[in-house]
Amino acid sequence: MVALQLGGAPAATLGEVKxxxxxxxxxxxxxxxxxxxxxxxxxxxxxxxxxPKGRKDRYIVLVDIRPTPSVxxxxxxxxxxxxxxxxxxxxxxxxxxxxxxxxxxxxxxEVQTLERLVQRCKDARMGVLFFGQGITETxxxxxxxxxxxxxxxxxxxxxxxxxxxxxxxxxxxxxxxTMCWQTGYPFAVNFGxxxxxxxxxxxxxxDLLKRKEPDAALIVAAExxxxxxxxxxRHLEDIPTIVLDPRETLTTKMADVVIPVKHAGVSVEGTxxxxxxxxxxxxxxxxxxxxxxxxxxxxxxxxxxEIRKEEAKT
Amino acid sequence: xxxVKQAENTxxxxxxxxxxxxxLCDDLTIHVHNNQVVKVRNGCALAKGVFENAHKEWATPRIxxxxxxxxxxxxxAAKLLAASNNPLIYGLSATDVDAQKKCIELADLIxxxxxxxxxx
Numbered sequence: 001m002v003a004l005q006l007g008g009a010p011a012a013t014l015g016e017v018k019x020x021x022x023x024x025x026x027x028x029x030x031x032x033x034x035x036x037x038x039x040x041x042x043x044x045x046x047x048x049x050x051x052p053k054g055r056k057d058r059y060i061v062l063v064d065i066r067p068t069p070s071v072x073x074x075x076x077x078x079x080x081x082x083x084x085x086x087x088x089x090x091x092x093x094x095x096x097x098x099x100x101x102x103x104x105x106x107x108x109x110e111v112q113t114l115e116r117l118v119q120r121c122k123d124a125r126m127g128v129l130f131f132g133q134g135i136t137e138t139x140x141x142x143x144x145x146x147x148x149x150x151x152x153x154x155x156x157x158x159x160x161x162x163x164x165x166x167x168x169x170x171x172x173x174x175x176x177x178t179m180c181w182q183t184g185y186p187f188a189v190n191f192g193x194x195x196x197x198x199x200x201x202x203x204x205x206x207d208l209l210k211r212k213e214p215d216a217a218l219i220v221a222a223e224x225x226x227x228x229x230x231x232x233x234r235h236l237e238d239i240p241t242i243v244l245d246p247r248e249t250l251t252t253k254m255a256d257v258v259i260p261v262k263h264a265g266v267s268v269e270g271t272x273x274x275x276x277x278x279x280x281x282x283x284x285x286x287x288x289x290x291x292x293x294x295x296x297x298x299x300x301x302x303x304x305x306e307i308r309k310e311e312a313k314t
Numbered sequence: 315x316x317x318v319k320q321a322e323n324t325x326x327x328x329x330x331x332x333x334x335x336x337x338l339c340d341d342l343t344i345h346v347h348n349n350q351v352v353k354v355r356n357g358c359a360l361a362k363g364v365f366e367n368a369h370k371e372w373a374t375p376r377i378x379x380x381x382x383x384x385x386x387x388x389x390x391a392a393k394l395l396a397a398s399n400n401p402l403i404y405g406l407s408a409t410d411v412d413a414q415k416k417c418i419e420l421a422d423l424i425x426x427x428x429x430x431x432x433x434x
């Protein structure tokens with residue numbers, strides 16, 4: 001996200017990928033396990049306008065630090081040393097601009113292999129680089145994504161080239177988009193001064209919790225006790241924590257207040273944003289006795305306004 | 315909505331969207347019997363996990379681990395947030411846009427920190 005703000009991104013919808021891409025690279029992503037139907041619907045076997053034979057019309061490259069179940073879907077697997085993504089990508093940028101590094105081997109990969117990959121990117125009708133948590137959640141974080149975006153821009157001088165993150169949670173794109181629309185910023189926003197301020201590192205959840213700054217927490221449709229580093233999540237055990245969730249989770253089990261809600265996309269309709277920023281209306285298939293989560297949130301907002309008024313009187 | 319009632323207490327819904335990963339596959343067919351998903355067609359293993367387990371382990375309204383009336387839990391949440399000097403609102407990534415908008419409205423009202431899973 002920070003990389004997106006710094007560098008911009010050559011992007012398109014997954015429909016474009018399906019119809020046009022003849023080179024697909026997955027970097028630090030294991031779609032066979034994390035996004036199992038991504039291959040079939042968009043990036044692998046899917047038949048498109050310019051890819052009538054589906055899988056046969058695409059060359060798929062997987063770059064990761066170890067072989068994963070996704071390897072068997074790829075034409076080529078490039079194994080790099082852990083923590084060397086930035087170095088390898090930087091050398092690919094060098095190669096793209098016609099320079100050559102002094103070394104023959106970068107991050108466990110022969111430079112020749114990278115040269116071939118860069119040439120493939122240049123020759124592609126449309127190339128796509130999908131990158132996953134192996135890029136965004138390892139050392140270097142947004143710098144890794146930034147060098148990918150820069151490589152993508154460079155490639156657009158030679159061919160059409162896209163760089164797209166493999167987003168995880170089904171509506172994590174929506175949370176960024178909605179926050180941008182309402183506050184101007186995609187995440188890590190603070191309203192303490194009465195207007196939104198943006199500062200990752202200061203107002204981002206892991207940093208806030210590690211520094212034990214919040215004195216109360218409201219968790220909406222998330223599993224911090226499971227997904228955040230424990231040194232951050234454990235602060236939630238020391239402060240009043242309220243959780244809105246359809247189901248019991250590790251977080252509801254430690255929470256001070258649990259408010260059950262309908263499960264968006266399962267027991268209530270709602271809109272979510274696909275990883276390529278396409279809004280999709282979700283359906284409901286089950287009944288639930290609880291209200292949708294915006295209803296208790298509205299009640300909380302109204303009650304806090306009333307409490308403030310009462311306090312102002314006394 | 316293309317929910318078709320088949321037998322007693324059984325419905326089949328087509329073009330269902332899977333709320334698991336951000337690929338948001340929108341071609342699932344879900345068979346429901348007695349408010350329980352009994353069959354998932356077109357879904358991957360993760361989608362099957364979401365729908366087939368959706369009727370299990372529902373959360374209950376609780377304060378301090380004790381079950382309470384729904385309104386009491388909401389009231390307690392309002393009191394705790396109203397009393398907080400530096401609240402944190404976190405999550406948003408596994409719910410829909412309307413709920414996200416309400417979270418932002420609430421964060422604005424109480425001067426909260428607001429963050430989603432992008433930052434992790």
